[in-house]
Amino acid sequence: MELDSLYQEVILDHYKHPLHKGLSVEKTVQVHHVNPSCGDEITLNILLVDDLVKDLTWDGVGCSISQASTSIMSDLVVGKSLDQAFLILDSFSELMASKGSITGDEALLEDGVALAGVSKFPARVKCALLGWMAFKDAALQAKEVKQGS
């Protein structure tokens, strides 16, 4: 079934047992993003120490794709430098824009390649990107906060 390329087992696992869900007390910046077309919302805390994503936590409501994607993203970027994290972000964005033409860099994206099938469902790409865009926004804001201090 075509559907199985969208809902891979690993996605459903992340959906049922999301990683880094639940907001931390300590943070550099908090952002809140919404998906206006479906009403999904995410709040995301980032803790930046020097150039390192020391911690990233989130909470929110959303479909399996958005929740799993955010879970995968948070697990990928925690402990990475901002530069590394942005490389992963770029690679994932490219995968989502691929309309199914690429399978994704497993070395870089790990569980994230399970979301490759999403790129064939244009209406769901924004679900998969919700958490990632929140991370990007938070990271850029956190960088500014650090530079300002």
Add this chain to the structure above:
Amino acid sequence: MNSLDVDAIKADFPIFAKKMRNDARLVYLDSGATSQKPQRVLEAERKFYTEHNAAVHRGSHLLAEEASTAYEGAREIVATFIGASVDEVIFTKSATESLNLVAYSFSNTNRSSFALSAGDEILVSEMEHHANLIPWQQLAKRTGATLKWFGTTPDGRLDLSQIDSLISERTKIVAITHQSNVLGTINPVTLIAEKAHAVGAIVVLDSCQSAPHFAIDVNSLRVDFVAFSGHKMLGPTGIGVLWGRAALLAEMEPFLYGGSMIETVTMESATWAPAPRKFEAGVPNMAQAVGLGAAIDYLSAIGMEKIHAHEVALTEYALKGLQSIKGLQIIGPLDIADRGGVISFALDQIHPHDAGQVLDQYGIAVRTGHHCAWPLMRKFGVAGTTRASFYLYNDLADIDALVDGITATQKYFKVS
């Protein structure tokens, strides 16, 4: 149940020949968002372009005359359909534009009935579509008036317990939906209108979910303005209707200025043509108006009473079927009284978007999300719902497909 020959009706709509994913037939349960179009409507639009196309109300040639006759003929059809005088029917591009037209006219004037200022109140409800909420929010911001609203009860009805304090001498506008696009609730419009008129307020009705589904008569509803869209009632996109009482239309300032809507123009000033022309600046959506006329002719030939009875039967059957599913909660009235063919529901552990995606694999088209009624979603504590909405071309097999599809969705996500 069938006094309607649904198979014959489906045959009038070319889209039902389409094969959906996995070669499934189309189970279209999203008419609340937009309806499908019968061949006759498509043909009317095509015929306008191929045989009569010209700018209406201008030019002295045969085509201009035919185009004007067709366009004004559509206006007559709409007027008859809602029990109005023909000069009270304004064509817009959408119901959204119709509602904005009224809202903007209130801030374009300092004349009595339409002037708003601090201390005045605009009353809406918590179950409004954004199109009948945001124009009033913004009008309140522009004028300093206060926005108030009816709440909703837990079973999805309008909470009328505070009506006598909500409608007061300060109330200038009451804008309310006839039937909720999320809950299916049909509101007691006439009761509200009578109370509103007793304090001199103007009543605006969002009829998008009612006019396509049961006969409405603007005079017996006792309201002052009615807005609805063509595309939800078998007509084309790009055509909406605003009905207003003649006396109010005469007093009301235009919203859009330009060609067609004037009486005289000098370099310094202009005066307005009488309604409805005053509110139809620019070359209108002519073919779409003609298409809407054809759609209404189609509905009228079947009969709005029959269509309504059919939808009541479908809704009763669906309410029963959906309630038999474990882990499914209907958001809205469970009782068929004062309820239309729109059913929203939430599924335990399954997000609406995921439910919609699985249903799509079976050719079942439903709406998912907040349905342009975000405040209502918050009220019911959900991020969104899955919504099935019915029309004359649906039958019991469509409802059975929905119920089976939901069960399959639960199985797919290993819930139940």
